Amino acid sequence: MTTSRLWRFPMPKLPSNPVLRTAGVYTAGALFALGFWFFIDASVYSKVANRSDVHVKFVDWIPLICSILGMLVINSIEKSRLSADSFSYSGGGVAWKARLVLFTGFALMAGGLSGSITVLVLKYVVPGYPWPTLYFGVANVVGNAAIMLSCIVLWVSQNIEEDYTYNLSL
Amino acid sequence: MAGLKTIIVLSFILAIGFLLVILSSALFGPNYFPLLVVATYVLAPLPNAICSRCAMPDDFIESGSSGFVDFGRFLTGFLVVTGMALPALLAHSGIIQIPAMIMSIIGGLLVYGTVVSFGMFFQEETDF
Numbered sequence: 552m553t554t555s556r557l558w559r560f561p562m563p564k565l566p567s568n569p570v571l572r573t574a575g576v577y578t579a580g581a582l583f584a585l586g587f588w589f590f591i592d593a594s595v596y597s598k599v600a601n602r603s604d605v606h607v608k609f610v611d612w613i614p615l616i617c618s619i620l621g622m623l624v625i626n627s628i629e630k631s632r633l634s635a636d637s638f639s640y641s642g643g644g645v646a647w648k649a650r651l652v653l654f655t656g657f658a659l660m661a662g663g664l665s666g667s668i669t670v671l672v673l674k675y676v677v678p679g680y681p682w683p684t685l686y687f688g689v690a691n692v693v694g695n696a697a698i699m700l701s702c703i704v705l706w707v708s709q710n711i712e713e714d715y716t717y718n719l720s721l
Numbered sequence: 722m723a724g725l726k727t728i729i730v731l732s733f734i735l736a737i738g739f740l741l742v743i744l745s746s747a748l749f750g751p752n753y754f755p756l757l758v759v760a761t762y763v764l765a766p767l768p769n770a771i772c773s774r775c776a777m778p779d780d781f782i783e784s785g786s787s788g789f790v791d792f793g794r795f796l797t798g799f800l801v802v803t804g805m806a807l808p809a810l811l812a813h814s815g816i817i818q819i820p821a822m823i824m825s826i827i828g829g830l831l832v833y834g835t836v837v838s839f840g841m842f843f844q845e846e847t848d849f
Contacts, residue, residue, distance in 0.1 A: 576791050580798025587799075588806035592813055599814045709791065 575708025579701045583622070586697030590615050593690035596683075603684045610674070611691055614666035618698045621659030625702055628653055630709055660699055667695040727842055735835040741828030745821040754811050755825035761804040762833040766840060768796035804829045 590611075597607040628649055671688030739759065746753045772793025805826055812822035 573794060576794040577798040580795035581802040583795070584799040584802035584806060588803065588810055592806075592810040595810060595816075596814045599816060705791075705795070 572708045575704055579705035579708065582697050582701035582704060586694040586701065587615075587619075589690050589697065590694035593687045593694075597687055601683075603680070605674075605680060605684050605687070607687050611670055611687065614663045614670060614691060614695050615698075616663075617659050617666060618663030618695045621656045621661075621663060622698060622702045624656030624659060625653060626705055626709075628656070630706075660702060664692075664695045664699055667691040731835050731839055731842075734831055738828045738831030738835065741824045741831065745817075745824035745828065749818045749821040752817065754817055755808060755821060757807055758804050758825050758829035759832060761800055761807065762829045762836070765797055765800040765804065765833055766836050768793040768800070772796075801833065804833065 594607040594611070597605075667688075671692050675685050675688035742755055742759050746755045770793075772789040775789040808817065808822040808825045808829075811817045812819050817825075
């Protein structure tokens, strides 16, 4: 690993602590719930307590659906297959396939976040709606950002796990 | 020593938790949405229990077996935050009132704490 390194600065060593990893996975779930319920809150508020004409429609749901699909795709991949090129026993371009699927996942997730910002700007900011209506767009952005953060936390904590088992197998 | 006293204390706390949630539903203009919190917190320990059976933690050859465990923990974190976010959501939309939200959150946390500490106290020793 160290001899065939590409970058001059090594990756900072993640603390390989199983407790930290467990806490990371729980935190990821909590963040995901936070983002999800933030958006559900906006749509329930739009349905029940809304006094303006603007409601949460299907357009507002598309970014969240993209983000959740992207998170599903990203975290379904076995992370150790990404560096499979350096091992001799994994033929058939597994790493290539993994990178392709992962690219799809990241594109979905980034599309979700930028789509939520697009909805916020085009549907709520540009017509100049006041706060309780503007909240629908803000909650959309916050929800998608929380789901993206949850995905990052999950990814990092699973990499901690990878490091841990590597040390264990030595 | 996990004995009779622990069971009595835990069942008291469980009863207080249920009492708070039911009161929060019944006192503030009877609407029974806060009872969803109890359902969430009763469901919360289930994913860990199921997924730890699915995965084989002593299997070092197949490195992907911890995916089940991770998924269970993810779902647990999701459900715990759901239990707190649901009353806040209902209160924000004006379906329930703010005191009902506070009471149902506290009651739900008591119920979940009871379930978790029951599992901690009376965990069977795994035999290998």
